[in-house]
Amino acid sequence: MAFRYRMLAPLVALFVAVVGYPMVYSFWLSLTNYRITRTGQTKFVGLAQYQALLSNDSFWSALMVTATFMVTAVGLELVIGLGLAMALRRQKRVRDFTRSFLLSPMFVTPIAVGLMFRFLLNPQLGPLNLLLEKLHLSYDYFGPGTALFTLAFIDVWQWTPFMVLMLLAGLESLPRAPFEAARVDGASAWLTFRSITIPLLSGVLVVAVLLRGLDAMRVFEYVYAITRGGPGTDTQTIQYLIYQTGIQFFRLGQASAMAYVVLIIVLAIVIVLFRRMVKEARR
Amino acid sequence: MASISLQNVTKRFGDVTVVEDLDLELEHGQFTVLVGPSGCGKTTTLRMIAGLEETSGGRILVGDVDVTGLEPKDRDIAMVFQNYALYGHLSVRRNIGFPLKARGVAKEEIDLRVTEVAESLSLTHLLERLPGQLSGGQQQRVAIGRAIIRQPKAFLFDEPLSNLDAKLRLEMRTELLRLQRQLGVTAVFVTHDQEEAMTLSDKVVVMRDGRVAQQGTPASVYAEPADTFVAAFVGSPTMNLLPGEVADGVFRSATPGLVLPTEGMVPGPVILGLRPEDALLTPGGSDGTIDLVELLGPRAIVRVRCAEIALTTVVEGSALAGITEGATVGVQARPGSLHAFDPDTQQRR
Structure with a gap:
């Protein structure tokens, strides 16, 4: 074996053991009717699990819930993040402090964030509800129709700083000349933002949305810590459904098929966005 | 406008x-x-x-x-x-x-x-x-x-x-x-x-x-x-600036090597300015040796050494006969072309 391949071999072996084996094993599980409680009756069922998913309402509903969560959370994070990044770029004093302070939510583990908001927004004990009560107002943060958006808001609270970080780095690396040219050309702030800032920043925007989108699609901790998929299935995201199917109901074959469908969707999104990015970069 | x-x-x-x-x-x-x-x-x-x-x-x-x-x-x-x-x-x-x-x-x-x-x-x-x-x-x-x-x-x-x-x-x-x-x-x-x-x-x-x-x-x-x-x-090649002294209608460079007649120039210490195109390589004047000839097509930049002084001159193509590296030439200034600058203020006199 050539020296370069021998040098690569340990990493390849590690990759195969840590990533390859679980991937292959879970794919094999998705082609069986494997249940932890009936391991003796496991048999190969081909694509039956995938076919069953097509008529599984819970699965499609969970995908919709996840998509709604993702679009709401990432959309808000993008808008707020871009606004904050543009404001921070112009900041002249206490820049370092502001930036570190703004990033702090990112360093809290999501499960702790979930628990924190569960108590903050609790209808009986939560300080926010007590405040609303004093104003003779009431709002059910975790009720039907509101719970998912509350979870999205929590995600916005925790991950907007990430968006700020990415976009601020992007904004600060933009060339100065086109902006100066626009000033001389007489462009208004809005025209400059729309015609120059956004197009020049598009590469960073795509990466930031992609990273946050993929992360939002994995949402599990907030659901687990706060709503457990409820009320009803209002907040039953795809990851929580997979967790329930595989770990609570022991149907690992079905859960693996779900996971693979999600993987294909994610890969499709990533490929489309990256192709667009490469096309943009070549222009 | x-x-x-x-x-x-x-x-x-x-x-x-x-x-x-x-x-x-x-x-x-x-x-x-x-x-x-x-x-x-x-x-x-x-x-x-x-x-x-x-x-x-x-x-x-x-x-x-x-x-x-x-x-x-x-x-x-x-x-x-x-x-x-x-x-x-x-x-x-x-x-x-x-x-x-x-x-x-x-x-x-x-x-x-x-x-x-x-x-x-x-x-x-x-x-x-x-x-x-x-x-x-x-x-x-x-x-x-x-x-x-x-x-x-x-x-x-x-x-x-x-x-x-x-x-x-x-x-x-x-x-x-x-x-x-x-x-x-x-x-x-x-x-x-x-x-x-x-x-x-x-x-x-x-x-x-x-x-x-x-x-x-x-x-x-x-x-x-x-x-x-x-x-x-301003000017390319740049003007030769030579510290020296004017006395009896003659400029003598501070570093020995160049003597040029200076009609009407105020006697005393001076920085003499001589444009390369105004430095003439003709018989007579100060002796110099050609160090380098850079041919530019219609003309050439010629570096001349007069004892310890390095001088830049420009020679038109038609006058390049005999201008070769190592040749001995005489250096003179075109009449009325010299510039005088005050050594203390560096200003034109």
């Missing part, structure tokens, strides 16, 4: 004064070139005229209007940047039309004006391309198109030719001059290339350390440099 007037303009970055008490009158319809070495404040001056840098003191007037505190868009001045500053994601058509779009001009009017400008700059066939698909010269023309489309009061050029190769630079130089003459617009051009300054300008402003070292027509600045800095900066 309008004149531009800078009155006691100063620019400081922290403790560093980049431009100090600058007074300039850039006349209506003239092509003025600000020239000087890197860091002399010429680009900062241009950016202050454009409104891209705030002044730390003084006033800037465009026509009769004090624009000192105005935003660039309110000054009605167009600028061509060193790296062109084109909008890379917009087509040539949209780049050229951008200033009109920014001013809310109707789309039909923009299309019409873009077509006219593109025709005048031979860009018609490139209108749908992106700047990245153009050569440096074509990008430069797009930048110029973007500047002229809105018929501003004045044009500012920030070293716009420095990124082009030598041949293209010459072509664009002619193109710029033709355009400025055709439009009759006030233009301010910044460069560190004195040759560019001399060929383009109606008026040349030589800057040094944030101040004007000398201003005037290219011919007057060349013929009568105000001090040794201007003398050495």
Whole structure:
């Protein structure tokens, strides 16, 4: 074996053991009717699990819930993040402090964030509800129709700083000349933002949305810590459904098929966005 | 179109004064070139005229209007940047039309004006391309198109030719001059290339350390440099500056080697200026040995050593017979061509 391949071999072996084996094993599980409680009756069922998913309402509903969560959370994070990044770029004093302070939510583990908001927004004990009560107002943060958006808001609270970080780095690396040219050309702030800032920043925007989108699609901790998929299935995201199917109901074959469908969707999104990015970069 | 007037303009970055008490009158319809070495404040001056840098003191007037505190868009001045500053994601058509779009001009009017400008700059066939698909010269023309489309009061050029190769630079130089003459617009051009300054300008402003070292027509600045800095900066090859003393109508260099007759020059210590083209290699005068001959085509730059003095001369092609490295020659000055500078103040006498 050539020296370069021998040098690569340990990493390849590690990759195969840590990533390859679980991937292959879970794919094999998705082609069986494997249940932890009936391991003796496991048999190969081909694509039956995938076919069953097509008529599984819970699965499609969970995908919709996840998509709604993702679009709401990432959309808000993008808008707020871009606004904050543009404001921070112009900041002249206490820049370092502001930036570190703004990033702090990112360093809290999501499960702790979930628990924190569960108590903050609790209808009986939560300080926010007590405040609303004093104003003779009431709002059910975790009720039907509101719970998912509350979870999205929590995600916005925790991950907007990430968006700020990415976009601020992007904004600060933009060339100065086109902006100066626009000033001389007489462009208004809005025209400059729309015609120059956004197009020049598009590469960073795509990466930031992609990273946050993929992360939002994995949402599990907030659901687990706060709503457990409820009320009803209002907040039953795809990851929580997979967790329930595989770990609570022991149907690992079905859960693996779900996971693979999600993987294909994610890969499709990533490929489309990256192709667009490469096309943009070549222009 | 309008004149531009800078009155006691100063620019400081922290403790560093980049431009100090600058007074300039850039006349209506003239092509003025600000020239000087890197860091002399010429680009900062241009950016202050454009409104891209705030002044730390003084006033800037465009026509009769004090624009000192105005935003660039309110000054009605167009600028061509060193790296062109084109909008890379917009087509040539949209780049050229951008200033009109920014001013809310109707789309039909923009299309019409873009077509006219593109025709005048031979860009018609490139209108749908992106700047990245153009050569440096074509990008430069797009930048110029973007500047002229809105018929501003004045044009500012920030070293716009420095990124082009030598041949293209010459072509664009002619193109710029033709355009400025055709439009009759006030233009301010910044460069560190004195040759560019001399060929383009109606008026040349030589800057040094944030101040004007000398201003005037290219011919007057060349013929009568105000001090040794201007003398050495303007002209290529640069002027020979020789410390020495004038006595009895003769200049003797401080470092032995050169003796030249100086009619009417005030006796005493002096820095003598001798343009390379005014140093004649003919029999008689001081003895010199040719060190190096750099042939430029129609003429040659000849380095001559007179004892311990190194002298640069220019010899026309027709007079190159016998001018070979190692040959012994006589060095004289063309009558009436010598410049005298005060050794203490470095100013012209």
